[in-house]
Amino acid sequence: MTFKGKYAATGRELRVRCMRVRLPSLESHFILIEDVSSQAEAGRQRAQWRQMLAHDFRNPLMIAHGTLCAVKSMGTGHPLAPDDLALIEGGIRNCRRLDALIGTYLDTERLEDGAMPVHAGSVDLEALLHGVVDEFRPAARTGGRVLTCAVPKALAARADPELLRRALANILGNALKFTPAGGLVAVDAAPRGRDVVIRVADNGQGITPEDLPRIFERYYQGEDNERHHGLGLGLTFCRAAMRAMGGEVEVESERGRGAVFTLRLPSAAPEGAP
Ligand SMILES: Nc1ncnc2c1ncn2[C@@H]1O[C@H](COP(=O)(O)OP(=O)(O)OP(=O)(O)O)[C@@H](O)[C@H]1O
Ligand SMILES: [Mg+2]
Missing domain, CATH: 3.30.565.10 (Histidine kinase-like ATPase, C-terminal domain)
Known part of the structure; x- marks a missing residue:
């Protein structure tokens, strides 16, 4: 049996585990109390960083991508010179690459934390x-x-x-x-x-x-x-x-x-x- 909680007196996060050890000559129960405050803090920081990548980075990136796609398809009122078109296409490609990298990073984290649903x-x-x-x-x-x-x-x-x-x-x-x-x-x-x-x-x-x-x-x-x-x-x-x-x-x-x-x-x- 395991449970986690905050110890009110110190504000530290504790994990308490009850274990039964059975040896041929002895059966005993142990209670293991661990201070997991630093792991919990690291977990919170990782979650915050994920949140920031998923929203604060991705949203402006998608706006830049959308703007470049709109300029490419509608033009700026003047026909686009081949060099300008190539620049815009390069921008679109790089927005997509960065979005794919952010996606791979976030999904790797989710998979490793067991937080991604697997539909097998x-x-x-x-x-x-x-x-x-x-x-x-x-x-x-x-x-x-x-x-x-x-x-x-x-x-x-x-x-x-x-x-x-x-x-x-x-x-x-x-x-x-x-x-x-x-x-x-x-x-x-x-x-x-x-x-x-x-x-x-x-x-x-x-x-x-x-x-x-x-x-x-x-x-x-x-x-x-x-x-x-x-x-x-x-x-x-x-x-x-x-x-x-x-x-x-x-x-x-x-x-x-x-x-x-x-x-x-x-x-x-x-x-x-x-
Ligand atoms: N088929 C392969 N032949 C030779 N080296 C490989 C091969 N596949 C992977 N590697 C080596 O393994 C490294 C890690 O591969 P990984 O796919 O994780 O990263 P990447 O391809 O460099 O970048 P990313 O996948 O993030 O775009 C590569 O940089 C390369 O050194
Ligand atoms: Mg690769």
């Missing part, structure tokens, strides 16, 4: 994986990479389709970002015991042994990646999303030989199956 059900992997891969085809084509997707029919996982789609999009986005022109990015899926595994393999630059154990950490980016955009949050989000669905994400890589990301999820009967 049977997900048809063939449809979902092909859908995500198709979104990346234009980027792959423009960058001169080959993108393949091979998923057996009627393979289903127990997952939240939106969370899985976003986790995969992050990993696929990375695979394309870190694979030079002429490279290959291959997505496949297969049953493994009671689970299903989805693999995203590329033959790009790979990951150094120093970076490999750290890439899922918040804000961690490989040292030679300054020229790539990003915050180092994509994989942190992926891991939090996979764990929230009862799965896991792992990586194997060798520098210069590409990387293989494996997403494991509990398998499920295909939707509509008896």
